[in-house]
Amino acid sequence: MTAFNNAEISPLTSLDQWEDDLLVRYPETETKAKEDYRNYDDPARDTVREFYRLNHTYQTYDFVREKEREFLAFDKKELPVWGAMEFLNTLVDDSDPDTDLDQLQHLLQTAEAIRADGHPDWFVLTGFLHDMGKVLCLFGEPQWAVVGDTFPVGCQHSDKIVYPEYFANNPDSNDGRYNTKYGIYEPNCGLRNVHMSWGHDEYLYQLMKDYMPEPALYMMRYHSFYAQHREEAYNHLMDDHDHEMFKWVRAFNPYDLYSKSPKPPVVSELKPYYQELIAKYLPATLRL
Numbered sequence: 001m002t003a004f005n006n007a008e009i010s011p012l013t014s015l016d017q018w019e020d021d022l023l024v025r026y027p028e029t030e031t032k033a034k035e036d037y038r039n040y041d042d043p044a045r046d047t048v049r050e051f052y053r054l055n056h057t058y059q060t061y062d063f064v065r066e067k068e069r070e071f072l073a074f075d076k077k078e079l080p081v082w083g084a085m086e087f088l089n090t091l092v093d094d095s096d097p098d099t100d101l102d103q104l105q106h107l108l109q110t111a112e113a114i115r116a117d118g119h120p121d122w123f124v125l126t127g128f129l130h131d132m133g134k135v136l137c138l139f140g141e142p143q144w145a146v147v148g149d150t151f152p153v154g155c156q157h158s159d160k161i162v163y164p165e166y167f168a169n170n171p172d173s174n175d176g177r178y179n180t181k182y183g184i185y186e187p188n189c190g191l192r193n194v195h196m197s198w199g200h201d202e203y204l205y206q207l208m209k210d211y212m213p214e215p216a217l218y219m220m221r222y223h224s225f226y227a228q229h230r231e232e233a234y235n236h237l238m239d240d241h242d243h244e245m246f247k248w249v250r251a252f253n254p255y256d257l258y259s260k261s262p263k264p265p266v267v268s269e270l271k272p273y274y275q276e277l278i279a280k281y282l283p284a285t286l287r288l
């Protein structure tokens with residue numbers, strides 16, 4: 001396994017930089033043409049570009065399979081769900097504490113926006129849980145193996161993935177098994193047969209797969225798969241059931257991106273409601 005230096009582990013000054021950047025690529029109102037994205041003049045852009053360079057270079061099929069073996073054993077830590085959230089919240093980065101919400105606040109704002117729109121309680125709970133997989137950072141994983149847009153591995157990388165030029169550095173791009181349109185997969189085989197680049201989405205899905213309804217599991221598993229839910233770049237791997245379920249992934253995405261308000265939620269007021277939801281759907285403790 002390659003050892004990574006500090007600059008390769010934490011190219012972003014804050015994990016939120018990736019999500020802030022998503023807002024530039026996918027603004028809530030389409031006033032800013034998407035073409036502007038590449039020209040957007042902001043020093044943070046260089047950091048994000050470096051983040052994607054690392055992500056696209058190192059997320060190979062073999063890397064993903066290795067991470068699956070390492071983390072899907074769930075032998076790192078055992079915590080109650082709320083305790084796992086508090087553990088996640090120990091993830092402090094260099095971002096300005098006055099303007100950025102912490103992880104728990106983002107999760108609560110997402111969930112509260114879903115609740116305010118009258119959606120079912122499992123949808124609300126999904127909003128609350130959706131980024132819990134970022135605990136991977138606390139196990140020492142590099143940022144580019146935790147956050148960032150996800151994409152299928154084992155087949156050709158779409159040029160609709162952000163910064164596609166960096167896939168030239170990915171060894172899979174020169175591997176005949178993996179660099180064709182379908183690679184190791186069959187046409188329309190369904191995403192359940194497809195390995196995605198490794199990160200907080202897949203990890204959370206695997207943690208939750210026995211407990212949450214299927215639409216919730218799709219939201220968790222594919223919420224960072226922008227190349228599909230925004231760009232439809234992988235219709236050739238999707239089956240009819242995926243298309244049906246992606247309606248939920250698309251319903252979830254605006255709550256993730258556009259629910260950020262500078263007014264932090266009051267955790268103590270909301271905790272009892274979420275504790276009850278957790279108890280309704282999830283076991284007393286989770287093995288991370």
Ligand SMILES: [Fe+2]
Nearest residue numbers: 130131223224
């Ligand atoms: Fe996320």
Ligand SMILES: [Fe+2]
Nearest residue numbers: 106130131256
């Ligand atoms: Fe999120």
